Amino acid sequence: MLQEPTPPLLVFLGAPPPPRGSSSPPPSPFWGAASPPPIGSFEKVFKTDHHPQKGTPLGGVIPSHFIRVGVHGSNGGVGPNDPLVRRGTSRESAQRLAKQAEAAEEAGNAQNGVPYGHGVSVTTPGSNARLAKDPADAVSATRRALEDAGFPVRHTPTRSAPNHHTVQRPKPVTEEIADLFNRVFGRKPKGG
Amino acid sequence: MAIEDLLLSCPPGHWKTEQAVVFDWNDGPRQGIAALAFPECEFVFELVEERINPNGLDDRLFRLRELPVGSVRSVLGLIPQLGELSKPVWIPVWRFASEPEKQATDRAVDSVLAEARGTGLVVLSQDLERFGGAWAVGEGQWKQTDWFGFLGIPRSPEDRSR
Numbered sequence: 001m002l003q004e005p006t007p008p009l010l011v012f013l014g015a016p017p018p019p020r021g022s023s024s025p026p027p028s029p030f031w032g033a034a035s036p037p038p039i040g041s042f043e044k045v046f047k048t049d050h051h052p053q054k055g056t057p058l059g060g061v062i063p064s065h066f067i068r069v070g071v072h073g074s075n076g077g078v079g080p081n082d083p084l085v086r087r088g089t090s091r092e093s094a095q096r097l098a099k100q101a102e103a104a105e106e107a108g109n110a111q112n113g114v115p116y117g118h119g120v121s122v123t124t125p126g127s128n129a130r131l132a133k134d135p136a137d138a139v140s141a142t143r144r145a146l147e148d149a150g151f152p153v154r155h156t157p158t159r160s161a162p163n164h165h166t167v168q169r170p171k172p173v174t175e176e177i178a179d180l181f182n183r184v185f186g187r188k189p190k191g192g
Numbered sequence: 193m194a195i196e197d198l199l200l201s202c203p204p205g206h207w208k209t210e211q212a213v214v215f216d217w218n219d220g221p222r223q224g225i226a227a228l229a230f231p232e233c234e235f236v237f238e239l240v241e242e243r244i245n246p247n248g249l250d251d252r253l254f255r256l257r258e259l260p261v262g263s264v265r266s267v268l269g270l271i272p273q274l275g276e277l278s279k280p281v282w283i284p285v286w287r288f289a290s291e292p293e294k295q296a297t298d299r300a301v302d303s304v305l306a307e308a309r310g311t312g313l314v315v316l317s318q319d320l321e322r323f324g325g326a327w328a329v330g331e332g333q334w335k336q337t338d339w340f341g342f343l344g345i346p347r348s349p350e351d352r353s354r
Contacts, residue, residue, distance in 0.1 A: 076287075087218070088244065095247045100219040103249060103319060107214065107281040116283060121218045131218070133241075159286045159301070160216035160223055 077155025077165050080144040084122040084153065084165055087138050091187045094178035101169045108156065108166075117154055119166035122146075127163040139185040149184045195258040196311055196328060198231040204315065204323035206230065209280040211264055212237075212320040217283045220249050221320050225305070227264040234259040236308045237320065241339040243347075249318040253339050256315060257308035270300045281320050316345065 078084060101118045108116015129135045143153050143165075152168040170177055182188070199207070212226035222239040237254040244250055268277065274284040288294040316325035327343055336342045 093247055096245070099248045103220060104217070104283070107217070107278050107283045108285070116285065123218070131216075131222075156283075157286045158215055158217050158283060159298070161218070162286065164217065 077153065078124060078143055078163075080147075081142050083125055083140040083142055084146065084167075085125050085128040085138045085140045086120070086122050086167075086185055087128075087132065089137060089139055089187065091182045092178065094173045094175045097169060097178055097181065098173035101171075101173060104166060116156055117166050117168045118171055119154070119168040122153070122165050122167055123161060124163040127161060131161065139187060141184045141186070145184055149180060151181065151184070194311075195233045195235060195256065196313060198233050199256075199313060199315070199326055200328065202231055204326050207323050209321050211268070211277070211279060212281045213264060213267060214281060214283040214320070215286075220252060220318060221281065221283075222252075224320075225259060225264050225267060226320055227261075232261070234261055234263050235311075235313075236305060237315075240314060241336075243340050245318075251316065251318060251324075251340070251345070253343070254315050254317065256311050256313040258311055259304075259308050263304050263307065266304050267301055270297055270304075314339070314343070316343075 097120055100120045104116055104120065105118040123131070125140065128138055132138065146153055146167055150170075154166045154168065156164050156166045158164050167181075169181070207228055208230040210227045210229040212221065212224060214221045214224040216223035216239075220242075221237070223237065225234065225236050227234040236257040236259060238257070240253040240255050242250045242252045271284055273288070274286070286294070288297065312329045312331070314327045314329050315323055317323045325343070325345065333342075340347075
């Protein structure tokens with residue numbers, strides 16, 4: 001017979017953590033926070049090797065402020081035609097992507113002059129299968145597709161995840177950028 | 193004083209992270225070590241479960257193992273070649289000049305982590321900088337399929353409307 005689990009000893013449960021930068025707990029929980037203010041420009045982040053984006057594998061129009069940076073695989077990691085996996089099959093909002101990119105940028109250091117970057121996490125299919133609770137709850141795109149769309153990929157291995165990569169994002173992450181990012185991974189755009 | 197007594201003696205909102213070193217990052221910390229300035233203690237954190245937050249960092253529950261004070265400093269002393277420290281949370285890019293150097297560092301870090309003592313503590317955080325809850329989970333309660341439900345952690349308003 002199944003037994004009802006004994007509730008754990010509840011010690012402290014307040015509101016979830018406040019948003020970054022807040023000095024006191026807000027009356028509303030963190031998920032009600034407004035979008036963060038712009039903290040820079042794409043050009044400031046990627047100030048070398050600028051090339052206007054000339055095409056897109058998606059058949060859409062790339063905004064003029066998107067730029068292509070670097071050479072496929074030039075900083076290590078997977079090859080241009082290798083898939084990279086991103087958790088979740090649903091469209092991700094600009095606000096969510098911006099906060100994730102900001103967290104990575106703040107916590108990632110500069111190694112040999114290459115910053116961790118303002119970006120979000122992707123990994124290889126093998127690592128996703130090993131690390132994810134539900135490996136099927138994911139989407140994928142090749143490194144080439146991401147970089148051709150204006151999202152440079154950096155190999156950012158961690159101790160436990162040697163295949164971790166970071167997909168760089170412009171600042172601020174607008175809804176337009178979020179839509180393009182979601183489209184590269186085959187997710188439906190906002191309202192789509 | 194044991195870490196259970198230290199952490200459960202003050203609200204998580206008052207905890208202050210001195211330094212977290214992240215060994216596994218996926219849009220937020222998943223596993224690593226941390227030293228708190230208040231209350232003063234050190235621990236290994238390991239992801240138990242995460243819940244998607246549609247407009248921000250995901251909510252994450254971590255199980256803690258207590259480390260002797262000074263462990264985080266010891267680990268940092270093993271990896272100066274990985275670059276400048278980010279405070280209070282650092283994701284070292286685990287890249288070394290050679291494979292033997294990497295293996296030697298991994299062994300040295302493992303020896304520090306081997307000193308960790310298991311606890312029944314589970315904490316809620318998105319980023320290891322701010323903490324939203326702490327629970328002491330008893331023996332026999334670890335095989336949960338829905339930790340957020342088990343601990344009674346409410347969903348965000350956006351989640352409820354989805």
